[in-house]
Structure formats: C-alpha cells, structure tokens
Amino acid sequence: MAKITLDKVTKSWGQTEVLRPMDLTIDDGEFVAILGPSGCGKSTTLFLLAGLYAPTSGQILFDDHTVNRVDARDRNVGIVFQSYALYPHLTVQQNIAFPLRFKDVPKDEADRRVREAAALVQVDKLLERRPGQLSGGQQQRVALARALVKEPNILLLDEPLSNLDATLRIAMRAEIKALQSRLGITTLIVTHDQIEATTMADRIICMNNGNIAQIGTPDELYRSPHDIFVAGFIGSPPINLIKGEARGDTALVGERVLSLSAIYRGAVTFGLRPEDIALIASADTAMTGKVSLIEPMGREIFYTLQTPFGRLHALETGETARFVIGETVGLTFNAQRTLFFDAEGNRLPGLNADITTTIHEPVPSVRHPSHAEVAQ
Amino acid sequence: MISQPPRRHRPARPLLYLMPAIIVLSVFFIAPILIDIVIAFTNMGVNLKVEKFTFDNVLRMLGRDSRLPMVLMTTFIYVTATLFLFNIGLGAILAVTTTAVPERLGAFFRGLWLLPRMSPAVLYGVLWIWVADPTPYGLINQIGGALGLPLLNLRNDQPLLLIVIANGMVGASFAMVIMTSTIRSIPAHLFSAARIDGAGEWSVLRHVVLPALLPPLRFITIYQALSLMTTYEYILLITRGGPVYDSTTYALYVYRRAFESGAYAYGAALALGLMVIGVAVTLLQWRMAGMKQSFAAPKIEVL
Structure with a gap:
C-alpha cells in the first residue's frame, strides 16, 4: 500500500x-x-x-x-x-x-x-x-x-x-x-x-x-x-451548451432572455443538463419547444427539441414517451442546476439563470424566426 | 425477375481455372522429376544416347560408390553447421540486436547484411576467393600478417570451414528478416508487462522474445535445411568442391558426377537420392518441430 x-x-x-x-x-x-x-x-x-x-x-x-x-x-x-x-x-x-x-x-x-x-x-x-x-x-x-x-x-x-x-x-x-x-x-x-x-x-x-x-x-x-x-x-447524454451574452442581470441565451442570479457582463456559455429540463404537457408556459426526435433508452426517454435556445436535449424518466414528434411542449428547468462559463470556458460560480421572470419582456435584439416557427 | 435456379454442375470451369497452374507445375516441376527418374534407370552419358535400361546406377549409388559416404558426411556437417551457427544462430542474433538499437541504425545494419544476397553469386564467390587467397594479398592473410600470424590457405586446408562461413554470411539474412518482423509484431505491452513483472533485459529476451521466435524458427529450419542441401553455387565458385572432394556436398557431387565426369544417368540417380533424402529430412523435422502448430492460429494476440 x-x-x-x-x-x-x-x-x-x-x-x-x-x-x-x-x-x-x-x-x-x-x-x-x-x-x-x-x-x-x-x-x-x-x-x-x-x-x-x-x-x-x-x-x-x-x-x-x-x-x-x-x-x-x-x-x-x-x-x-x-x-x-x-x-x-x-x-x-x-x-x-x-x-x-x-x-x-x-x-x-x-x-x-x-x-x-x-x-x-x-x-x-x-x-x-x-x-x-x-x-x-x-x-x-x-x-x-x-x-x-x-x-x-x-x-x-x-x-x-x-x-x-x-x-x-x-x-x-x-x-x-x-x-x-x-x-x-x-x-x-x-x-x-x-x-x-x-x-x-x-x-x-x-x-x-x-x-x-x-x-x-x-x-x-x-x-x-x-x-x-x-x-x-462528464455526463451522458452530454450537457446542453448554448452560447449567449450576459448583460448585467440578464443574459441573452439563444433567442431568449434569462434573468441572472448575479451581475455579469460578457460572452458566456449556458449549460443545462438534459435531466434538469422538465417537459410540461401544455404549451401555455414561459418557454416552449417543439419535439423533433424521441429516443427511448429503456427507463428514460431522450428528447431532442427545437427551442428558442436552439436545439436542446432533454431526458425524462419513464418507459414510454409522453409526447410525439412535432408536438409543442412547455419547458422549465431547475435554476439551481444551471451553469455558466466565461469566454475562456471557465466556470462562473454562483451564477445561475432563471426563465420565469422574463416571460413577457421584449427580446432586446433583432429576432430571427426560430426553426420551430419556420416549420409552422 | 431472375428465377432460374443456379446450375449445380459446372465441371468444365474448375479445370479451366486450374489450367495455368497445372501447366506451370507440370512443365517445371513434375516433368523434370519424371525425366530424371527415367534417365536414372538408363546408361545415358555425355553423348545423350540411351542404350539400355538398367538398375546399375541405383546399385552403384547404394553400394559401390566409395565416395558417397564421405560426401554425405560432408553434406551433414556443412548443412548442420551452416544452419545452426549462421542461418539460425547469427540470423537470430542479428534480428535481436538490430531491433534493440535505434531504428535507423538497425535498418542500416540489416541492409548491410542483405547485401551479399543482393549481389550476384559469382561476384560474391570471387570476393571470398580473394578473402581466402593464400598469398599475403588475401584479406585474411593481410589481417593475419598485420597480427604476425602465419599465412593461411583456407581453400586448401579448411575448405569446409570456408564454405560454411561464406554460405552462412549470405544465409543469415533470411532468418534475420523473418525474425525481425516477428520481433516487431510482439505487442509493446508484452515487453512493458514483463518489465513491470520484474524481468531484466535477459529475462525479457528469454521469456518474451524467444518464445515468439519459435514458430518462425521451425519454418526457417526446414526451409533453410532444404535450401542448403540442394544448392551448391557458392561452393562451386569458391572451392570447386575441392581439394579433390573435400568440400563437395551431395548436390555438388550430383553436378560433378553428371557434368564433370559425364555420367548423366548416374547423376540423375544421385539427384533422385537427394530428393528422397530431402523429403525424409523435411518430414522428420516436421514431426519433430511440430510444424503443424505453425499453421494453426497465430501465437501472438493481435488486437
């Protein structure tokens, strides 16, 4: 020894x-x-x-x-x-x-x-x-x-x-x-x-x-x-990593503005693990996504969604899929589990994001139609 | 749309495909043996005339030829000495040493040892005649002279030693090439494992390299033994089998009887004898060395 x-x-x-x-x-x-x-x-x-x-x-x-x-x-x-x-x-x-x-x-x-x-x-x-x-x-x-x-x-x-x-x-x-x-x-x-x-x-x-x-x-x-x-x-399926920009107490991630738990400015990458995303069977939520792929993995279902963040992977426990391809579902995530990384890729500890406070705020940038909208 | 069942019998095709090989084998391998067998039972001489069919040649070979026992002895010494000292021993040493040194140096030395094989036999033979020249100008005598040694006449005094060395220097490269590739094919992890298990350089050689060399060694032994038994060009060039018959091996003896003495039929009978000996020796080695294993699954795990 x-x-x-x-x-x-x-x-x-x-x-x-x-x-x-x-x-x-x-x-x-x-x-x-x-x-x-x-x-x-x-x-x-x-x-x-x-x-x-x-x-x-x-x-x-x-x-x-x-x-x-x-x-x-x-x-x-x-x-x-x-x-x-x-x-x-x-x-x-x-x-x-x-x-x-x-x-x-x-x-x-x-x-x-x-x-x-x-x-x-x-x-x-x-x-x-x-x-x-x-x-x-x-x-x-x-x-x-x-x-x-x-x-x-x-x-x-x-x-x-x-x-x-x-x-x-x-x-x-x-x-x-x-x-x-x-x-x-x-x-x-x-x-x-x-x-x-x-x-x-x-x-x-x-x-x-x-x-x-x-x-x-x-x-x-x-x-x-x-x-x-x-x-x-670390993590399988891998974490969702979305490029964004922090603007003080908010951050533009994909095409969505999130509220930040602390003040930060600059280019960021937003990280969200697939299992920390919850799918809701109602499109009447702050954020929605369109199911584009469903991969059953036994006791888990792996969804690929088109969202304002871009393409997002979500993992849900269950043996059968609750949704079908093309369906629009509501999205929420656990704010405590969100991760932010700076431009060099280093973690920004203590920085979390939440979706709820930004529901009806106008997006302060030129909006491009998302894939989901184009499809409709 | 295609509903015709495949034809079951196509006897003409296989024969057609085999024809080129059959022709080559018949003309170059089977026909010469058959002709040799026929000639062996005649009294054919330099005039190529066949006057009668006879068992004389076989009887002469088996009983009356007083040179033959000595020739067989010479052949045995020549083949075993060359085979074990040079074709295998030196070959293995070269393979091990040239793979142990840095790659470029190893490749250089292997190239050097391949040179005699690449040079024409006559050139190589002449070179050895110069090396062993009995005058003070021969290479051996030049070196010996510088060291104060008396003049040597190897071609006359030690002809067998000379042809063993001359042949061995060419023959070693064969085993060297094959064993080099064998050593290369030993997975690097095996060396690492042995080192970590506590093996030193010698133990690695003994427990990792040598076992890997055994299967090719069987093949090299059989192949080179046959090759040494049947070839004589270097001997003919360097000593002409002499003095008298002192360095005449069986294959050279066949040549000398047939083309120097003009006894074609007796030469053919002797050649037949060589074939029998060759087959016997090969079968014996096959049995002893467990050659079957060499054709079984590879001994080295390839991942």
Missing part, C-alpha cells in the same frame, strides 16, 4: 509536451480514475507511475520516497493493460506465477499465492489453459491475478474494460471495485469512459490536453465542473 505524490511532473517527447506540470496526491488505499479523451496524457501518467517512462522533470514519490530513478521492476506496482498482455506461450498458472520468478519466493509459497490470486478472480479452474484458449473476460481476470500475485503497493489499470462486451464490462466494474475495497490497495484506473470512472472511483482526475482539468468526486465533477471541458465530458 502506498501514497502517491506527483510534484510538478512533466513529460515531453522531443518538442511535444504531453504532460504539463502536474501536481497530484493519491492517498493510501484510494481508488482513483484518470478520465479524459484519447491523447490527454492519461496513459502517459500511468506509465510514468509504472516506471515505463521517466518524467522529463518533476518528482514522483511513493510514500514520500522519490522513485524517479527506480526501475519499473523495483517499484512493486501491478498493472493490467488494455490488451491484457498475457504471455502467449505460458499457461494461466505460469502467467500468474511469472512475477514471482523474479522474487525469491519459495516454490510452495509461490504455488499457494498463485492459487490464491487465481481464486480471487475466479480463474482457478483454468490454470492449465493458455491465453489463446481463454475468452476476453477470462484473459482479463488472469491479467488481474498476475498483477495482484506479487502483492503490489499500487495497482494500475490501463483501460482494463474497454475490450469487454457491455454486459461483462458492468460485471467486471463491480468486481474490480469490490476487490479493491477488500484488498485496500491504492488503485489507479485510466479510462476514457466516464461511466467506468464515476461508478468505480472514489475520486476522478479529469484530464484534458496534458493538464488536470479537475480533481474531485464523481458528484463534484458532475454538479460543479470547473470548466466547460469537464462539464461537456
């Missing part, structure tokens, strides 16, 4: 800076996800911790010891790769036992530990098979057993679930999470899948373009994103 500290760690390949100065502390026993789109530097971070890459500058500390110059094999980390990276010519037993070859572990203790690790991930019936004879899920369990058999201080998971089918992914997600909390091992998972990150991790490091965009619990990232990138990246 170990605490991990990154102190102004950077990584460059030649002229390309893949990791900007990065500061980070991961507590002993914590389960942390590094989340971000491909090319954001998340795997680089993982490989820096594993010792496969050396940082260009900065310090990596395990339990307050600098490990910059410690070889990968002496760091006592376990890793599971996206491709599992099992040795194709070795049996499951030999694959799991492989890390023990290089430690002075007596034969019978090694056997015992291999059996325990195999049992932990339920591959103890497959010990004589070779990787080629295993399914993807089984290979992944073997890779996990191999990572755990040496009782590592840190467990690193590099997109471990992305090669599994959807059902298996959900099962493995829960299993890895349970395993981690049972073993209490400091664990880092790299993923581009926000569901994986939010379901498994205690904390999420959201990365973008070699920078840490935000670190926080899944809920913090979801409800209080620091910037427009995090707001857009």
Whole structure:
C-alpha cells in the first residue's frame, strides 16, 4: 500500500509536451480514475507511475520516497493493460506465477499465492489453459491475478474494460471495485469512459490536453465542473451548451432572455443538463419547444427539441414517451442546476439563470424566426 | 425477375481455372522429376544416347560408390553447421540486436547484411576467393600478417570451414528478416508487462522474445535445411568442391558426377537420392518441430 505524490511532473517527447506540470496526491488505499479523451496524457501518467517512462522533470514519490530513478521492476506496482498482455506461450498458472520468478519466493509459497490470486478472480479452474484458449473476460481476470500475485503497493489499470462486451464490462466494474475495497490497495484506473470512472472511483482526475482539468468526486465533477471541458465530458447524454451574452442581470441565451442570479457582463456559455429540463404537457408556459426526435433508452426517454435556445436535449424518466414528434411542449428547468462559463470556458460560480421572470419582456435584439416557427 | 435456379454442375470451369497452374507445375516441376527418374534407370552419358535400361546406377549409388559416404558426411556437417551457427544462430542474433538499437541504425545494419544476397553469386564467390587467397594479398592473410600470424590457405586446408562461413554470411539474412518482423509484431505491452513483472533485459529476451521466435524458427529450419542441401553455387565458385572432394556436398557431387565426369544417368540417380533424402529430412523435422502448430492460429494476440 502506498501514497502517491506527483510534484510538478512533466513529460515531453522531443518538442511535444504531453504532460504539463502536474501536481497530484493519491492517498493510501484510494481508488482513483484518470478520465479524459484519447491523447490527454492519461496513459502517459500511468506509465510514468509504472516506471515505463521517466518524467522529463518533476518528482514522483511513493510514500514520500522519490522513485524517479527506480526501475519499473523495483517499484512493486501491478498493472493490467488494455490488451491484457498475457504471455502467449505460458499457461494461466505460469502467467500468474511469472512475477514471482523474479522474487525469491519459495516454490510452495509461490504455488499457494498463485492459487490464491487465481481464486480471487475466479480463474482457478483454468490454470492449465493458455491465453489463446481463454475468452476476453477470462484473459482479463488472469491479467488481474498476475498483477495482484506479487502483492503490489499500487495497482494500475490501463483501460482494463474497454475490450469487454457491455454486459461483462458492468460485471467486471463491480468486481474490480469490490476487490479493491477488500484488498485496500491504492488503485489507479485510466479510462476514457466516464461511466467506468464515476461508478468505480472514489475520486476522478479529469484530464484534458496534458493538464488536470479537475480533481474531485464523481458528484463534484458532475454538479460543479470547473470548466466547460469537464462539464461537456462528464455526463451522458452530454450537457446542453448554448452560447449567449450576459448583460448585467440578464443574459441573452439563444433567442431568449434569462434573468441572472448575479451581475455579469460578457460572452458566456449556458449549460443545462438534459435531466434538469422538465417537459410540461401544455404549451401555455414561459418557454416552449417543439419535439423533433424521441429516443427511448429503456427507463428514460431522450428528447431532442427545437427551442428558442436552439436545439436542446432533454431526458425524462419513464418507459414510454409522453409526447410525439412535432408536438409543442412547455419547458422549465431547475435554476439551481444551471451553469455558466466565461469566454475562456471557465466556470462562473454562483451564477445561475432563471426563465420565469422574463416571460413577457421584449427580446432586446433583432429576432430571427426560430426553426420551430419556420416549420409552422 | 431472375428465377432460374443456379446450375449445380459446372465441371468444365474448375479445370479451366486450374489450367495455368497445372501447366506451370507440370512443365517445371513434375516433368523434370519424371525425366530424371527415367534417365536414372538408363546408361545415358555425355553423348545423350540411351542404350539400355538398367538398375546399375541405383546399385552403384547404394553400394559401390566409395565416395558417397564421405560426401554425405560432408553434406551433414556443412548443412548442420551452416544452419545452426549462421542461418539460425547469427540470423537470430542479428534480428535481436538490430531491433534493440535505434531504428535507423538497425535498418542500416540489416541492409548491410542483405547485401551479399543482393549481389550476384559469382561476384560474391570471387570476393571470398580473394578473402581466402593464400598469398599475403588475401584479406585474411593481410589481417593475419598485420597480427604476425602465419599465412593461411583456407581453400586448401579448411575448405569446409570456408564454405560454411561464406554460405552462412549470405544465409543469415533470411532468418534475420523473418525474425525481425516477428520481433516487431510482439505487442509493446508484452515487453512493458514483463518489465513491470520484474524481468531484466535477459529475462525479457528469454521469456518474451524467444518464445515468439519459435514458430518462425521451425519454418526457417526446414526451409533453410532444404535450401542448403540442394544448392551448391557458392561452393562451386569458391572451392570447386575441392581439394579433390573435400568440400563437395551431395548436390555438388550430383553436378560433378553428371557434368564433370559425364555420367548423366548416374547423376540423375544421385539427384533422385537427394530428393528422397530431402523429403525424409523435411518430414522428420516436421514431426519433430511440430510444424503443424505453425499453421494453426497465430501465437501472438493481435488486437
């Protein structure tokens, strides 16, 4: 078990800076996800911790010891790769036992530990098979057993679930999470899948373009994103982002004026999560929209609407759609849940918008007919 | 609109499509073997006249030819030494080292090792004659002389060693090319995993690289063994099989019997013998090396 500290760690390949100065502390026993789109530097971070890459500058500390110059094999980390990276010519037993070859572990203790690790991930019936004879899920369990058999201080998971089918992914997600909390091992998972990150991790490091965009619990990232990138990246279906302009205590968003909870002036982006929009079966409300697409998602219905904001996505709980395509419905939203971002994309905390006070105010700009009106 | 059922029997078509291949195979592969078999049972000489059909050649080959055991021994030494020391050993070393160094340097060295294969055999043979020249002007003697060593006459004193080295220098590139691509196809994650699992350089080589090299190794062994058994151009060019028959391998012996001694029919019988040996050796290797596995699913997971 170990605490991990990154102190102004950077990584460059030649002229390309893949990791900007990065500061980070991961507590002993914590389960942390590094989340971000491909090319954001998340795997680089993982490989820096594993010792496969050396940082260009900065310090990596395990339990307050600098490990910059410690070889990968002496760091006592376990890793599971996206491709599992099992040795194709070795049996499951030999694959799991492989890390023990290089430690002075007596034969019978090694056997015992291999059996325990195999049992932990339920591959103890497959010990004589070779990787080629295993399914993807089984290979992944073997890779996990191999990572755990040496009782590592840190467990690193590099997109471990992305090669599994959807059902298996959900099962493995829960299993890895349970395993981690049972073993209490400091664990880092790299993923581009926000569901994986939010379901498994205690904390999420959201990365973008070699920078840490935000670190926080899944809920913090979801409800209080620091910037427009995090707001857009976290949440599925994604947040509605509408360009607008704040004019003191009001803001023109799309073709609609909203009242602001605080004074602000300048270009803004208004963010509204699909599930924070409520649809009302009456067009007699302050704001209406026309349903243009209905996508049933099982226990939720995903609507696409043409509104004065432009195109808007709304998510409603329910198994059957209450509206039909072409229908005009009333719209309201939870003012407390609204988000504003400045021209640079940074969150404007404490700034909310409400729709109700602007019902009959004339729109102070040249009005273009909305799509909905054109259609009529 | 189209309601006609598809025709079931179209016997003429497959034959038509196979015809080009059948013709090529018959003319260049099957016919020569058949002609060789026929000639082997005649008394054909340089005048190409066939006076009688006889088993003489076969009997001579199996019993009366006192040179043949030595030729077989020479062939065995030549093939195994060249195969294991150079075609496989050196080839593997080249593949491993040229993939371990920076890419441009590795490519440069691989290119260098491919040069003899690209140059005409005669040129390469002449080069080796100069290298092994017994006078102080030969390359080996120039170097040896500078080190104060006595003059060497490899072509006369160690002809077998000379042809093994000369052939090996050409042959190593084959395994090098194939194994280089094999090493390249090992997923990078496997190397990373091994390092994190605690493997050092040697262990990575032993546990990640070598296992991947085994399947192509089987193919290279069989292919190169056959190739070494049946080709003789470098030997003919460098030592002419001499002195006397000291560096004459079986294939060269066939050539020398047929075209130097003019015993065409006996040469044909010897060639038949070589074919039998070649097939036997290949089948044996196939069995021993478990070649079937090499044609099974790939050993390397490709994602």
